[in-house]
Amino acid sequence: MDIYIEGxxxxxxxxxxxxxxxxxxxxxxxxxxxxxxxxxxxxxKLELQHWSSERLxxxxxxxxxxxxNFEWPSHAFADLVPQQDGKTGTVExxxxxxxxxxxxxxxxSEVKSYISECExxxxxxxxxKKDTSFNGFNEDGYELSISYNEMKAMxxxxxxxxxxxxxxxxxxxxxxxxxxxxxxxxxITSDYDWAFSVYLGDMTIxxxxxxxxxxxxxxxxxxxxxxxxxxxxxxxDISLTVEYVGFNTIVIRIYDYNQF
Numbered sequence: 001m002d003i004y005i006e007g008x009x010x011x012x013x014x015x016x017x018x019x020x021x022x023x024x025x026x027x028x029x030x031x032x033x034x035x036x037x038x039x040x041x042x043x044x045k046l047e048l049q050h051w052s053s054e055r056l057x058x059x060x061x062x063x064x065x066x067x068x069n070f071e072w073p074s075h076a077f078a079d080l081v082p083q084q085d086g087k088t089g090t091v092e093x094x095x096x097x098x099x100x101x102x103x104x105x106x107x108x109s110e111v112k113s114y115i116s117e118c119e120x121x122x123x124x125x126x127x128x129k130k131d132t133s134f135n136g137f138n139e140d141g142y143e144l145s146i147s148y149n150e151m152k153a154m155x156x157x158x159x160x161x162x163x164x165x166x167x168x169x170x171x172x173x174x175x176x177x178x179x180x181x182x183x184x185x186x187x188i189t190s191d192y193d194w195a196f197s198v199y200l201g202d203m204t205i206x207x208x209x210x211x212x213x214x215x216x217x218x219x220x221x222x223x224x225x226x227x228x229x230x231x232x233x234x235x236x237d238i239s240l241t242v243e244y245v246g247f248n249t250i251v252i253r254i255y256d257y258n259q260f
Contacts, residue, residue, distance in 0.1 A: 001060045008056040010034075010194060011257055013048070016056065020046060027149045033190045033197050033253060041150050052192060063151075066090055066104035075099045077158040080142055082117040099158045106154040108132050114154070115146055126246035137247040162187055162249065164201045174254040177238060179214040181252075183207070194259035199251050208244040215240060 008016075017036045021029075025046045029038035036048040043063025050056055066088030072078060073091050077099040084103055093100040111132040118134065119127065123144045127136030132148035141161030148154050164187050169180045174196040186200040203211075205227070212230045216222060220232035220240050228244040237257040244250050 001058075003058040005056045005058070006054065008050065008054055010050060010255070013050040013056055017048065020048070028147050028155055033195055039149065043151050043153075066102070070103075073099065073101065077142070077160070080121070080138065080158060081123075081144060081156065082114065082121060084114065093157075097160050101156045103154045103156070105152055106148070107152070108148065111146065111148045111154050118144060118146065135246070141247050143246065161247075162199050162201070164199065167198070170196065174238075174256045177218075177234070177256065178220075178240060178252065178254055179211065179218055181211060192259075194257070195253075195255050197251065197253040199245075199249055201249050203244070203248055203250045205244060208242065208250050211250070212242055215242065 013034075017031070020036070020038070024040040025038040025044075027039040027041060029036070034050045034052075037046065039045050045061040045063075047059040047061070048056065049059075067090055068088050070087065070089040072083045072085065073094060075091075075094050078101070087103040088105060089101060089103040091100070092102055108131075115129060115132075115134045119136070122138040123134075123136040123142075125137040125139065127134070129136075132146075134144070134146040137143050143159040143161075145157040145159075146154065164185050166184050167186045167188055169175060169184075170188075170191055173191060173193055175191070175198075181200055181203075183200050183202050185202055186198050188196075188198045190197045208228070212225065215230070215232060220234050220238075223231045223233060225231075230240075230242045232240045234240070238254070239257070240252075240254045242250060242252050
């Protein structure tokens with residue numbers, strides 16, 4: 001089911017995501033600058049896309065059914081992790097940046113065992129493990145995420161390393177509201193009048209904390225701060241997040257709602 005709604009501001013898009021979460025769309029949730037993807041406990045998949053033209057696209061998909069004749073994909077990324085046989089499954093995404101495999105009828109003990117196998121396969125850098133979920137990198141910068149939900153489905157997602165180059169820090173837009181980092185290797189993923197986001201490489205945890213301190217000195221009032229994440233506001237209309245995402249990489253996102 002696809003629905004398209006015109007005249008939706010970014011703040012209304014954010015508010016709609018909150019309503020969808022209240023409806024249960026929180027499983028395997030992924031939020032980017034202008035996208036939100038999540039499942040509910042029944043397996044329905046919700047995809048939201050907000051456009052700068054103030055259009056909101058809503059896509060709702062019925063639960064996936066695993067292929068009984070599922071075979072481990074031949075995608076190059078699939079060779080980076082241990083192969084799993086004897087399960088129904090599906091390949092949800094397979095492109096040059098991401099491979100996502102979903103296996104069904106998996107027990108929690110099988111998930112824990114598979115996580116251990118992936119650690120043995122080299123995914124040990126900046127690894128975070130919580131019972132039946134895992135996120136970590138290998139020495140080449142490939143990121144592996146494993147999640148498990150109430151539907152006894154295990155998601156295996158492998159992302160290619162972020163391709164970074166020398167960047168020029170913008171002199172206009174929201175980027176001018178935050179300190180210019182001392183590191184210039186990165187990837188700008190959005191640069192609008194109202195939103196700016198950038199990945200920066202060669203940034204250690206210490207560099208992350210030092211940059212957060214500079215943001216606080218710049219007048220951003222802390223909303224939340226943890227080992228890897230910082231969120232803050234400046235006045236009523238400017239929102240900032242800084243996150244250490246692993247493999248010596250941070251992502252900075254800032255929104256200026258004054259521009260709506």
